[in-house]
Amino acid sequence: xxxxxxxxxxxxxxxxxxxxxxxxxxxxxxxxxxxxxxxxxxxxxxxxxxxxxxxxxxxxxxxxxxxxxxxxxxxxxxxxxxxxxxxxxxxxxxxxxxxxxxxxxxxxxxxxxxxxxxxxxxxxxxxxxxxxxxxxxxxxxxxxxxxxxxxxxxxxxxxxxxxxxxxxxxxxxxxxxxxxxxxxxxxxxxxxx
Numbered sequence: 001x002x003x004x005x006x007x008x009x010x011x012x013x014x015x016x017x018x019x020x021x022x023x024x025x026x027x028x029x030x031x032x033x034x035x036x037x038x039x040x041x042x043x044x045x046x047x048x049x050x051x052x053x054x055x056x057x058x059x060x061x062x063x064x065x066x067x068x069x070x071x072x073x074x075x076x077x078x079x080x081x082x083x084x085x086x087x088x089x090x091x092x093x094x095x096x097x098x099x100x101x102x103x104x105x106x107x108x109x110x111x112x113x114x115x116x117x118x119x120x121x122x123x124x125x126x127x128x129x130x131x132x133x134x135x136x137x138x139x140x141x142x143x144x145x146x147x148x149x150x151x152x153x154x155x156x157x158x159x160x161x162x163x164x165x166x167x168x169x170x171x172x173x174x175x176x177x178x179x180x181x182x183x184x185x186x187x188x189x190x191x192x193x
Contacts (some may be wrong), residue, residue, distance in 0.1 A: 043164015055170020087187020104173030
């Protein structure tokens with residue numbers, strides 16, 4: 001099997017697990033365990049255009065902030081580490097679009113949809129960032145970036161609580177699109193050096 005096919009399979013597998021396993025678990029917890037309506041939790045009672053606009057603006061602000069932070073000389077090692085880790089995973093634009101959509105939907109269903117109902121906004125934000133590995137106390141650079149991500153997740157959780165999951169899903173997707181696109185570019189430029 002060629003490297004391109006292996007990469008495509010990996011992207012589809014990771015996306016499927018994120019969307020269907022994490023998102024499915026979140027949807028099940030919301031509907032079956034918490035006995036809340038998925039439509040209500042998703043915010044489908046609000047105008048779709050407002051949810052979309054809120055999500056796009058929030059995702060652009062937080063994603064741009066993350067990129068500006070990662071461009072600082074102090075955080076360059078963190079940026080290059082993640083460019084080396086994620087850049088090869090998303091060599092084509094469709095790879096990071098699929099991953100971003102899956103994470104935006106699946107992770108938000110589980111974290112902001114289900115877990116936030118029990119844990120509240122601050123603890124869910126901390127848990128989300130910690131489980132992604134960004135709060136490693138042994139790495140000052142990484143923890144600085146992780147603290148920024150906690151602030152982003154506090155914003156996503158607050159938006160989800162006020163307007164439902166749809167704006168948080170859109171914001172998460174936009175954030176990941178911006179970040180994965182830049183990590184892909186950084187990986188390409190470092191590989192070309």
